[in-house]
């Protein structure tokens with residue numbers, strides 16, 4: 001083979017790509033399209049004005065990273081609810097088991113993936129932060 | 135034995151076994167839902183269906199069908215599995231399926247079976263129940279929507295607890311479990327029904343939503359309240375004891391507990407626990423370091439007999455033995471005692487002289503093996519409820535006869551055919567003597583008796599105790615005394631039971647000897663189902679006696695120690711866990727003594743009234759945070775290890791005493807285990823025991839007896855003064871000592887002191903239930919809530935001693951009977 005041929009072939013590919021649509025996303029000015037089944041930040045579903053979670057402890061039990069803390073309590077109607085619901089996002093491996101385990105469809109994973117923060121404490125998502133945004 | 139074939143396996147089983155039991159014995163599991171090994175077969179649920187070839191392959195319940203010779207049984211054919219699935223489908227039809235919010239989830243038989251049989255759909259449809267849920271009861275939540283009508287709760291409450299609070303009410307599809315008139319539950323709150331309920335219909339309210347069953351670690355332990363020595367399992371999560379867990383294979387009692395054991399655990403993690411040593415400076419207790427506090431204490435342990443100590447029999451054997459070593463060897467004092475000095479006298483003086491050993495001559499296991507039980511004071515049920523269960527079962531299931539000699543009626547009196555001989559308060563020893571006299575007069579004594587030392591003296595001393603004389607003295611008719619004497623002497627096996635305790639001042643050495651005399655006279659000791667069982671009060675009362683933690687060779691007893699504090703001859707008083715201010719007789723005297731003593735050291739879990747008076751308070755840990763052994767009232771030595779880690783700022787009594795020993799220049803064993811081997815080497819009956827050998831199961835320390843007759847002293851009749859009422863003190867079912875005040879469960883159902891009086895006295899004084907009355911004696915007066923009950927005889931009132939608010943010792947100075955007036 002002529003030693004110049006590979007170089008020409010290479011240049012041809014380069015040239016071709018110059019006219020193709022770029023793959024690189026100009027984040028943050030450009031945003032990715034997140035698939036519906038993406039496993040991002042958790043959210044607690046609401047039912048009327050209350051979190052659906054009944055504090056059954058199945059998600060902390062199933063969680064392989066042991067990063068969910070639930071504490072159950074009894075409300076004025078004697079219903080069980082989670083007085084504490086916390087996820088430590090530093091430890092979460094986004095496996096989605098918690099969502100799968102939940103018997104009442106109380107927890108879901110959203111499309112939010114921008115979780116960077118400055119303090120460790122800010123990675124502990126309390127119940128208030130996880131509550132589904134209305 | 136019968137031979138039968140189960141699932142193609144040739145097996146044998148006892149003649150009395152049901153198919154279920156035969157299978158279980160041979161390692162074949164048949165699923166059950168309504169059956170419980172402690173209860174009579176019931177056959178309500180049909181989960182245990184099996185096929186028996188001889189019955190043409192019909193499906194029959196294994197739990198109610200006796201196994202017979204040659205039976206060929208199959209336990210899991212496809213047909214049976216199908217039938218069991220249908221049983222489950224039908225049960226789930228009305229079941230709310232609220233496992234996510236049900237505290238039983240994870241430990242629920244219905245849930246487990248549903249999972250095992252893969253019942254994930256239901257062919258039937260029906261409405262769910264909508265019974266009202268009882269959320270108001272402080273201890274037991276009842277949700278009958280979840281009930282599978284297995285009847286276990288009602289059966290255990292009847293067959294073992296003998297209370298009968300629960301029963302099936304209404305009929306047909308409306309059937310549910312409820313109380314009389316479908317009312318609230320107000321029972322003795324033993325929690326047995328919760329324990330056996332296979333589903334989440336009955337739940338422990340204090341544990342509501344505290345943790346999931348699977349998230350807790352289960353720590354076997356020994357109850358820290360009374361001398362029965364029940365085994366229990368503590369449910370622990372995040373280093374907190376959250377509940378007690380039922381284990382039907384635990385202990386002689388098969389996991390049964392009383393209200394204190396089941397619901398009284400909250401003191402362990404109480405926020406009121408002391409967490410730092412305190413030293414009194416300028417009249418105020420201020421925080422200090424351990425080093426400061428112990429150095430100060432060690433510097434005051436000089437002067438031999440000027441140092442004295444009182445320890446609670448709730449400490450472990452190891453701690454008591456080590457404490458004794460500190461006192462005898464390193465301090466050089468003889469003055470130490472426990473339990474107010476008289477609550478152990480039945481053992482240390484009574485049995486010690488009558489049987490030559492400071493222990494009972496029978497065990498709790500003898501109760502169900504006996505033919506006749508004589509219980510002195512119905513309070514035996516209140517002081518030792520799980521022993522009471524044994525009595526219930528003996529009487530109800532085995533037809534054992536029960537006679538009670540008591541100053542009031544009580545729960546035991548209600549057992550079928552129980553005879554209660556109600557005597558005037560304080561005359562029990564005379565009654566026992568009259569029985570002895572009758573046995574002698576009617577020549578019913580055992581042939582061996584005459585040869586036993588002291589026979590002649592006893593015979594002579596009983597001259598004045600003819601049934602007729604004592605009838606006048608005690609209020610029990612001569613005929614009844616004679617009848618009981620005859621029954622006791624002629625019974626094949628007979629057992630005498632009596633409780634002792636700080637509130638039972640009359641139950642001391644003489645009562646023990648009088649009871650022992652009966653057993654020795656008739657040869658009813660040292661044999662199965664016979665003997666005299668003294669129910670010692672606290673979890674390690676027998677251990678404290680075995681460790682010798684009571685005054686010997688001239689040491690002062692507890693009450694004398696307090697006197698010596700007042701007169702100044704005792705300068706330093708160490709109190710480990712006792713609360714004399716509330717639980718010893720004569721409040722003012724105790725207070726004066728504690729005020730007078732130069733230096734008072736109290737090691738405690740809580741800031742008790744006694745601790746508040748101390749110069750140094752040392753925070754120590756509870757049984758759940760340490761390891762050691764307790765010896766139950768029938769001398770079963772039981773090992774337990776720590777269920778939770780203790781707060782690093784506190785010490786166990788063992789560590790604290792070890793530290794003091796080294797500060798005084800001595801050397802202490804490194805661990806409780808090492809201390810226990812010293813105990814095993816030096817304590818009669820403990821030979822060969824070690825922490826390792828006790829790890830799996832407790833062992834009885836042997837009791838060897840050398841009986842002699844001892845003449846009991848009978849105090850002149852202690853009748854109430856004319857126009858006054860006779861106050862007898864005692865224990866309430868829901869409490870044990872003063873510790874249970876820190877257990878929330880007992881305080882929910884019995885929060886304050888009360889005085890129980892008969893209807894006659896109540897109406898004579900125009901007192902109604904719940905009214906606050908003033909009770910006065912020669913030594914003081916106190917305001918108590920009145921409780922009017924049919925069990926009290928006219929002229930007699932009862933009050934328990936557990937409460938620091940309104941302590942009964944303000945009007946009681948240690949006499950078995952106190953004359954009081956009750957006014958509005």
Ligand code: SF4
Nearest residue numbers: 063092093095096098
């Ligand atoms: S996604 Fe996985 S790791 Fe993260 S909280 Fe859920 S179960 Fe735990």
Ligand code: SF4
Nearest residue numbers: 053054056057059102
């Ligand atoms: S599994 Fe669902 S209901 Fe249960 S605790 Fe988790 S979020 Fe709550």
Ligand code: SF4
Nearest residue numbers: 291321323324325327
């Ligand atoms: S707690 Fe005990 S006494 Fe009360 S209903 Fe249950 S079993 Fe009966």
Ligand code: SF4
Nearest residue numbers: 281282284285287331
């Ligand atoms: S309440 Fe529980 S123990 Fe009682 S019948 Fe119902 S399921 Fe059985």
Ligand code: SF4
Nearest residue numbers: 357359360364392395
């Ligand atoms: S207090 Fe006594 S009877 Fe009750 S559970 Fe404890 S050891 Fe058993």
Ligand code: FES
Nearest residue numbers: 168179180182197
């Ligand atoms: S376990 Fe046999 S019928 Fe319920």
